[in-house]
Structures are given as C-alpha cells and as structure tokens.
Amino acid sequence: MAVQRGKAKSSAKGSVRMDDAKSVVREAREIELAAAMIRLGARLQVLLTETGLSRERLSRLYREIRQESPPKGMLPFSVDWHMTWLPNIHSSVFYNIYQFMAGDAGLRGPVALVEAYRGYQDLMGEEGTPEQGLVLSFTRAWMMVRFFEADMLQMFRCNSCGGQFVHHAHEPAETFVCGLCRLPPRAGKRLSATRGAKRRQA
Numbered sequence: 454m455a456v457q458r459g460k461a462k463s464s465a466k467g468s469v470r471m472d473d474a475k476s477v478v479r480e481a482r483e484i485e486l487a488a489a490m491i492r493l494g495a496r497l498q499v500l501l502t503e504t505g506l507s508r509e510r511l512s513r514l515y516r517e518i519r520q521e522s523p524p525k526g527m528l529p530f531s532v533d534w535h536m537t538w539l540p541n542i543h544s545s546v547f548y549n550i551y552q553f554m555a556g557d558a559g560l561r562g563p564v565a566l567v568e569a570y571r572g573y574q575d576l577m578g579e580e581g582t583p584e585q586g587l588v589l590s591f592t593r594a595w596m597m598v599r600f601f602e603a604d605m606l607q608m609f610r611c612n613s614c615g616g617q618f619v620h621h622a623h624e625p626a627e628t629f630v631c632g633l634c635r636l637p638p639r640a641g642k643r644l645s646a647t648r649g650a651k652r653r654q655a
C-alpha cells in the first residue's frame with residue numbers, strides 16, 4: 454500500500470512538474486518577445502495586447518531595458534497619417550516586408566511584426582536620427598497592421614512604377630500613381646538630397 458501511494462504521489466508530482474516546465478518555457482518566450490518589442494520602441498499597450506504578461510511585469514521589464522518608465526497617453530491612431538507623403542513611403546516599405554514575413558517566411562503574429570520592423574530598420578535606418586527614431590515607429594507599424602486586418606487599408610499597385618503602396622481600402626485603384634512617381638515639389642528636393650548622400654556613401 455505504502456509503495457502504491459508513493460507511486461501515485463510521484464506521478465502526480467511529475468505531471469505538475471511537466472506543466473510547470475511548459476509554462477516556464479512559454480513565459481520565457483513571452484518575456485523574450487516583449488523585450489524585443491521594447492527595444493524596437495513598442496508602447497505598453499502593444500505589449501499588453503501581444504503577450505500574456507501582466508502590466509506590472511511589462512512595466513518592470515520596460516524600465517529595466519529602457520531605463521525609464523513607459524510613456525502614458527493615447528496610441529497614435531490615425532489611418533490618414535499613413536496617406537501623407539513621407540509616412541506613406543515608409544509605411545509601404547514596412548508593409549511590403551511584413552507581407553513577406555507573414556507570408557513566404559511563415560512567421561506569425563508579433564514575431565512577423567518584430568522581424569518586419571527589423572528589416573524596415575535595416576533598410577531605412579539612416580533616414581532618422583536616434584532621438585526622433587524612424588518615420589514609422591514600431592507602435593504605428595503595429596497599429597497599421599491592425600488597420601489592414603480591419604479592412605481600413607489596402608495595398609495598391611502603382612500604375613507607373615508597379616510598386617505596392619499603402620492606401621485607403623475600397624477606393625478605385627485603376628488610376629493610382631504612387632508618391633514616388635508623383636513627387637510633391639518639396640519632397641522631391643529632399644529625396645534627391647537623400648539619393649545623393651547614398652551615392653556618396655557607396
């Protein structure tokens with residue numbers, strides 16, 4: 454009897470340990486993911502939505518990594534922002550990479566977002582200063598993916614260059630020409646200055 458009781462006890466303990474181990478692994482993955490998003494500049498609301506971690510733990514992790522408290526206030530919530538000239542180009546670059554990560558690369562959810570943002574950073578990083586960050590912040594990129602999921606935004610093919618650009622959904626796409634093919638006068642100057650700088654670097 455004593456032996457049987459002992460056996461039953463140890464197997465119950467064993468399964469508890471298995472569950473513990475699984476939840477520790479899951480938690481470690483979520484902390485790793487949250488840390489990656491914090492380093493890319495994610496706001497607390499993004500972390501709360503994308504991980505199962507508590508507000509307290511995320512705030513602590515945020516302070517540990519960024520040496521400051523997470524900022525308060527509203528998230529940037531504007532579909533129209535993505536339609537203005539420079540933000541539209543950055544948003545389009547990001548979303549092209551995101552589509553690849555979430556499609557051919559087979560990544561899911563926040564992992565696709567993190568990898569796409571890293572790709573965008575590599576490609577466009579020199580445009581922003583460290584204080585200002587990139588034109589499209591990580592939180593705005595996250596928000597934009599939600600706009601796409603909510604069917605508020607769509608990719609349009611430019612009739613002139615054939616590139617794919619972020620656009621309001623459900624609008625006529627037949628005559629669409631992108632911001633790079635139809636430059637506003639001031640943007641043109643800025644872009645050619647950037648191109649000149651890139652050529653000099655090369």
Ligand SMILES: [Zn+2]
Pocket residue numbers: 611612613614615616630631632633634635
């Ligand atoms: Zn174009």
